[in-house]
Amino acid sequence: MIDETRKEELIDQGFRNKIATIDEKGKRNYLFPKKPKGTLYNKRSLFSIVYLILFLAIPWIKVEGDPLIMMNILKRKFIIFGQIFGPQDFFIFAVGMLTFVVFIILFTVIFGRVFCGWACPQTIFMEMVFRKIEYWIEGDYTKQQQLKAMPWNGYKIRKRITKIFIFYSVSFILANYFMAYLISMDEVIRYVNEGISSHLSTFFSIIGFTTVFFFVYYWFREQVCIVVCPYGRLQGVLLDKNSIVVAYDYIRGEPRGKKASAENQLGDCIDCKACVRVCPTGIDIRNGTQLECINCTACIDSCNEIMENIGLPKNLIRFASENNIVKNQKLKFTTRIKAYSVVLIMIASALVSMLLTRDDVDITILRTQGMIYQTLPSGYIGNLYSARMFNKTHKDITLTLGIDEKEGSIEVLGKQPTINKEGYAVLTFLIKKKSELIRKRKSDIKVNFYINKIKIASKKTSFIGPVGS
Numbered sequence: 001m002i003d004e005t006r007k008e009e010l011i012d013q014g015f016r017n018k019i020a021t022i023d024e025k026g027k028r029n030y031l032f033p034k035k036p037k038g039t040l041y042n043k044r045s046l047f048s049i050v051y052l053i054l055f056l057a058i059p060w061i062k063v064e065g066d067p068l069i070m071m072n073i074l075k076r077k078f079i080i081f082g083q084i085f086g087p088q089d090f091f092i093f094a095v096g097m098l099t100f101v102v103f104i105i106l107f108t109v110i111f112g113r114v115f116c117g118w119a120c121p122q123t124i125f126m127e128m129v130f131r132k133i134e135y136w137i138e139g140d141y142t143k144q145q146q147l148k149a150m151p152w153n154g155y156k157i158r159k160r161i162t163k164i165f166i167f168y169s170v171s172f173i174l175a176n177y178f179m180a181y182l183i184s185m186d187e188v189i190r191y192v193n194e195g196i197s198s199h200l201s202t203f204f205s206i207i208g209f210t211t212v213f214f215f216v217y218y219w220f221r222e223q224v225c226i227v228v229c230p231y232g233r234l235q236g237v238l239l240d241k242n243s244i245v246v247a248y249d250y251i252r253g254e255p256r257g258k259k260a261s262a263e264n265q266l267g268d269c270i271d272c273k274a275c276v277r278v279c280p281t282g283i284d285i286r287n288g289t290q291l292e293c294i295n296c297t298a299c300i301d302s303c304n305e306i307m308e309n310i311g312l313p314k315n316l317i318r319f320a321s322e323n324n325i326v327k328n329q330k331l332k333f334t335t336r337i338k339a340y341s342v343v344l345i346m347i348a349s350a351l352v353s354m355l356l357t358r359d360d361v362d363i364t365i366l367r368t369q370g371m372i373y374q375t376l377p378s379g380y381i382g383n384l385y386s387a388r389m390f391n392k393t394h395k396d397i398t399l400t401l402g403i404d405e406k407e408g409s410i411e412v413l414g415k416q417p418t419i420n421k422e423g424y425a426v427l428t429f430l431i432k433k434k435s436e437l438i439r440k441r442k443s444d445i446k447v448n449f450y451i452n453k454i455k456i457a458s459k460k461t462s463f464i465g466p467v468g469s
Contacts, residue, residue: 020282020292021226030148031222032141033131034277038301044118048128051119059180064394066422067184077422083355084392084422088362092354099347104231106340108238110331112245112289116231117296122216122224125174127280127296130167130217137163141277168214175209222281225294232291239289241322242332246295248275248286248317249325256286268312275299275317285317361397361419362390363449365461368428373464380408380432381465387427387447391419400450401429408433410447431463438465 023029061068063082070079078085078093085092107115117123138144138159150156179202180188191199216224225232239245253269269286276284278299281292285299297319304314323329368384376382391397398418403410411430419425431445442462449457 019226020279021222029282031280031282032144032148033280033282033298034141034274034302035135036278036298036301038298038304040297040301044297045128047118048124051124052129055121056177059177059185066394067180067186069181070184071181072183082394084394086362086390086392088364088390089358092351092358095347095351095354099344099351102340102344102347105234105238106337106344108234109240109243109337109340112239112243112295113232113235113293114245114295116225116229116294117246120294122229123294123296126217126221129170131280133166133170134163137166164218167218168210171213171217172206172210174213175206178209179206222292226281226292232294235289235291240334240336242329242334244319244321244324244331245289246285246293246297246300246317247289247320247322247325249315249320250286250288251325253286253316268307268316270306270310272306274302274306278302358392359457360391360393361399361449361451361456362392363457363459364388365447365459367461367464373466374430375435375466376432379435381435381438382430382432383463384428384430385447385461387429387459389417389419389425389427391421391423391425394421396420397451399427400453401427402448402450403431403445408437408445433463433465435466438463441465 018024021029021031058068063079066079066082066084068079068082070077072078076087078089104115134144138147147156147159176188191202196203248269250267253267255266256269256271257266258270273284275286276282276299278301279285280296280298281294283290283292285293300315300317300319303317307314307316321329321331323332365385365387368386371384374382374384387401389399396418398416400416401410401412409432411432413428413430417425417427431447442464444460445463446458446460448455449459
């Protein structure tokens with residue numbers, strides 16, 4: 001196409017033969033991005049503050065004595081925004097995950113990888129927590145480069161020890177909060193009060209998480225986005241020329257050069273490489289959309305500052321699509337976007353319906369194994385059942401059982417069960433019917449469950465009798 005040919009002519013494609021984080025010898029090229037500043041960076045910082053406040057506050061928030069969010073995988077207990085879920089609700093999680101995946105696909109098709117730069121926990125903690133601490137301890141990128149090249153002396157050792165100590169301490173705090181999201185903050189505090197000796201396995205788990213976080217944010221860094229995270233690789237499949245991404249306007253900017261003249265007509269890009277110096281993944285955004293780009297917008301701020309200083313229009317680098325740059329087209333609601341939107345609405349509607357109709361008590365009725373039916377005195381036929389119940393509420397409840405009188409009667413073996421909040425209980429009961437009322441060998445019967453005489457559920461089961469159908 002014309003725009004692709006134009007792009008090939010204007011931009012050197014040699015960047016495809018190398019990666020910014022690997023040097024010519026194949027070793028790790030440790031990046032030192034310049035500290036960003038500008039309007040978008042300020043907005044990112046404000047968003048990150050709100051994000052971190054929520055992250056730190058949520059484990060302390062309770063709903064009727066339980067945490068707002070808890071994902072206890074070992075105990076198969078999950079609480080999401082105060083709603084209790086058990087293993088029986090796995091299908092809801094599956095639909096919820098499918099909804100999230102389709103949303104991410106639709107969001108990426110329209111807005112590219114902006115989630116990575118603005119809302120991904122890896123980016124938030126790396127750029128807005130650990131990177132800011134690093135700037136505070138070691139200074140901006142030039143001082144960090146000088147410190148790395150400096151021979152080991154008292155000054156360098158003090159800087160490194162201070163950085164390692166603070167990074168590990170922050171990682172330890174993050175590990176404790178991560179554990180709080182798994183087992184609740186109350187449990188974490190209880191473990192702390194009872195001491196390390198009483199919970200050695202948990203302590204070593206915390207140290208393990210801390211070490212992983214420290215390794216990621218002290219050394220591995222942008223490699224998480226480039227090497228580990230699969231989301232970036234999805235861009236090649238999901239993005240098209242209509243997707244809005246952080247993009248360089250090569251039509252306006254090329255050819256690059258320091259100064260234009262009558263004999264040498266140059267574009268607006270003065271090849272200052274300010275956009276490259278602030279990039280946390282080390283790419284040159286002028287080469288186009290790349291796997292490593294997380295859409296953090298640091299390059300937009302740095303380029304706008306340069307354009308303003310030299311008296312040229314801003315937004316040489318901006319949020320734009322390929323079609324917007326080449327053809328000056330606005331975002332189109334394409335057939336692809338419409339299709340994803342319809343699928344998302346359908347799946348989200350199913351998820352909402354499941355959440356609204358889910359029972360407070362999950363009940364499964366099973367026939368007692370090895371028994372078909374019993375012949376009882378006074379001409380009754382009995383079937384023995386057990387009900388496995390999971391209480392999804394924040395209160396202890398006592399259930400009563402019943403069936404329609406015309407179908408027979410029900411007798412609970414033992415006392416009426418009290419199910420502890422977020423707990424399980426098993427109830428054994430007998431259903432009796434007059435033998436002369438039995439017309440089929442196997443018939444359906446509904447068992448009603450009540451709390452304070454209010455019916456909360458009705459479950460169907462089968463009743464076996466001696467009469468053939």
